[in-house]
Amino acid sequence: MTKGDKILIASIIVLSILSLVYIKNIALSDGESYVSIQVDGDEIKKIIFDKKIIGKTIPIETEFGYNLVEIGDKRVRVIEADCPDQLDVKQGYISRPGEIIVCLPNKLVIEIKGIGDDGDGDVDYISH
Amino acid sequence: MHNIKKTIFLSLLVSVGLALSIFETMIPLPFIAPGAKLGLSNIIILITLVVFGFTESLMVGVMKSITFTLATGSVSSLFYSLTGAVFSCIAMYLVYRNLSNIFSLIGVSIFGAVAHNFGQILVASLMMKNMKIFSYLPVLLLTGLFTGYFVGLTSIYISQNLKTHFKDIFPYGG
Numbered sequence: 001m002t003k004g005d006k007i008l009i010a011s012i013i014v015l016s017i018l019s020l021v022y023i024k025n026i027a028l029s030d031g032e033s034y035v036s037i038q039v040d041g042d043e044i045k046k047i048i049f050d051k052k053i054i055g056k057t058i059p060i061e062t063e064f065g066y067n068l069v070e071i072g073d074k075r076v077r078v079i080e081a082d083c084p085d086q087l088d089v090k091q092g093y094i095s096r097p098g099e100i101i102v103c104l105p106n107k108l109v110i111e112i113k114g115i116g117d118d119g120d121g122d123v124d125y126i127s128h
Numbered sequence: 129m130h131n132i133k134k135t136i137f138l139s140l141l142v143s144v145g146l147a148l149s150i151f152e153t154m155i156p157l158p159f160i161a162p163g164a165k166l167g168l169s170n171i172i173i174l175i176t177l178v179v180f181g182f183t184e185s186l187m188v189g190v191m192k193s194i195t196f197t198l199a200t201g202s203v204s205s206l207f208y209s210l211t212g213a214v215f216s217c218i219a220m221y222l223v224y225r226n227l228s229n230i231f232s233l234i235g236v237s238i239f240g241a242v243a244h245n246f247g248q249i250l251v252a253s254l255m256m257k258n259m260k261i262f263s264y265l266p267v268l269l270l271t272g273l274f275t276g277y278f279v280g281l282t283s284i285y286i287s288q289n290l291k292t293h294f295k296d297i298f299p300y301g302g
Contacts, residue, residue, distance in 0.1 A: 001232060002230065002232045002235065003230075004227070004230035004231045004235055005231055005232055005234045005235040005238070008231065008235050008238060008239075009238065009273060009277070012242070012269055012270075012273055013270070013273065015266075015269075016266035016267075016269045016270045016273075017266070017270075019265075020266045020267070023266070038256075038258065040256075040257075041256060041257030084202070098260065098263070100258075100260055100261070100263075102252070102256065102261065104204070104252065104256075105204060107255070107256065109256050109258055111258070111260065
């Protein structure tokens with residue numbers, strides 16, 4: 001372990017924590033939000049949170065696979081999936097704008113978006 | 129004779145890498161972020177890079193990805209695995225060749241882990257057409273830091289041992 005290694009490790013830790021804090025701040029933006037369900041890059045469903053639909057489940061059945069999405073009180077999660085790793089189910093609820101659940105095998109992305117977003121999410125705020 | 133020995137040794141490395149990858153899928157890591165892996169097979173790629181060179185390590189990395197896909201049967205993971213292997217291989221080579229006076233194998237391996245994560249996130253964002261997947265990169269980087277450290281540490285010991293005990297195989301004579 002040389003001095004360069006230590007500097008490298010320290011700088012990566014600092015960098016990741018800073019960007020994590022930054023992402024969290026952006027994700028915490030206030031306002032109304034909705035759930036955007038995308039399959040293979042196309043938005044197939046938009047669900048605006050409402051008291052009436054709390055507990056409602058939405059089956060997503062596409063050529064890539066099957067997922068069952070449950071809407072909660074201003075939050076959303078995947079409760080069933082036919083993918084082998086079940087990572088999307090294990091992730092649990094997401095609630096803040098900017099948070100996503102991804103199911104790679106089924107090409108499914110569930111994203112919480114703030115109303116008033118341009119909806120495209122083309123602002124890439126952390127990749128570089 | 130020399131060439132046959134080298135070929136056999138490289139195929140042994142590929143099979144060890146494959147075994148490590150399969151073994152790794154059996155270790156659940158529920159306490160870290162989903163998608164994070166130990167990257168044990170990175171040890172093999174790093175060892176090949178140190179002992180043989182860039183072309184051989186790239187070969188071993190690609191072969192390992194392909195055989196892993198054959199073994200597990202998930203074709204979509206081939207792209208992630210391949211891109212990660214190629215990215216990390218190139219990064220480790222560049223760092224090892226140009227900056228090895230600054231970084232030990234631990235640093236080289238951490239660079240490899242970072243490049244691996246970046247490559248996989250890149251493929252994921254391209255496949256999902258959603259750049260926000262990059263917001264997951266810091267989490268992967270942090271876990272990659274720990275696994276990269278231990279991969280580097282292991283590689284230091286292995287390459288020392290290989291260089292003392294198998295001198296005749298290696299082109300650089302240890």
